[in-house]
Amino acid sequence: MKATEVTRIHGAFLFEPTPYADARGFFCRTFDADVIRSVGLDPHAFVQDSVSRSVRGVLRGLHLRSGRGEAKLVRCSYGRIFDVVVDLRPDSPTYRNVATFELTGETQTTLYIPAGCAHGFQALTGTADTSYRIDRPHDPAEDVTIAYDDPELAIPWPLPATSMSQRDREAPGLASVLKHMER
Known part of the structure; x- marks a missing residue:
C-alpha cells in the first residue's frame, strides 16, 4: 500500500493498495495500520465504520461536523x-481549496479527509458502495451541510443530481455556513 499526500488539501492522503487479481477476482488490503502510522496518523483513532449504497446520479453532501470536526x-x-x-x-x-477524486471499486483507493473539511460525493455507476471509517462517534447534533451547488465552490459535478436527501437539497450556501460556524 502506498500513501500519497494530497497537495490541494493540507493533511489529506490517498492510500493506494496493490490488488492481486486472478481468475477468481482480486484481493487487496484496504487498511494497514503501519502505513497509516507512517504519515503521522493514529490508526487506533478510527472508532466507527459505515457504508452507503447509492445509485447513479445520487449526490451526498457536502457534509462536515461542527466542534472538533471529524476525520x-x-x-x-x-x-x-x-x-x-x-x-x-x-x-x-x-483553506477553501476544493479537491476532487474518482474513487473506484477496482482500485480500492482510500482517501483520508482531515477534520474540518467538508465532504461529498456523487455515484457514477448503477450501484456505488462507499465505505467510511470515522475518528469519533457520529452525533447528529453536530451535522453541518453546505449546498452542493454553491457558486463560490463551483464544483464540477459530472452528472445531474438525480436524488439527494431533503437536508442536502435545502442546505445553505458556504458563506452562510461559515458565518454561522464563526459564532
Missing part, C-alpha cells in the same frame, strides 16, 4: 464515485 477514511468499495473535499479550516494553508 475520515473514505473508499468506494464497489462501483465508482466522484468524491469532493473542501478545506474549511481557517488556519490551514489550503
Whole structure:
C-alpha cells in the first residue's frame, strides 16, 4: 500500500493498495495500520465504520461536523464515485481549496479527509458502495451541510443530481455556513 499526500488539501492522503487479481477476482488490503502510522496518523483513532449504497446520479453532501470536526477514511468499495473535499479550516494553508477524486471499486483507493473539511460525493455507476471509517462517534447534533451547488465552490459535478436527501437539497450556501460556524 502506498500513501500519497494530497497537495490541494493540507493533511489529506490517498492510500493506494496493490490488488492481486486472478481468475477468481482480486484481493487487496484496504487498511494497514503501519502505513497509516507512517504519515503521522493514529490508526487506533478510527472508532466507527459505515457504508452507503447509492445509485447513479445520487449526490451526498457536502457534509462536515461542527466542534472538533471529524476525520475520515473514505473508499468506494464497489462501483465508482466522484468524491469532493473542501478545506474549511481557517488556519490551514489550503483553506477553501476544493479537491476532487474518482474513487473506484477496482482500485480500492482510500482517501483520508482531515477534520474540518467538508465532504461529498456523487455515484457514477448503477450501484456505488462507499465505505467510511470515522475518528469519533457520529452525533447528529453536530451535522453541518453546505449546498452542493454553491457558486463560490463551483464544483464540477459530472452528472445531474438525480436524488439527494431533503437536508442536502435545502442546505445553505458556504458563506452562510461559515458565518454561522464563526459564532
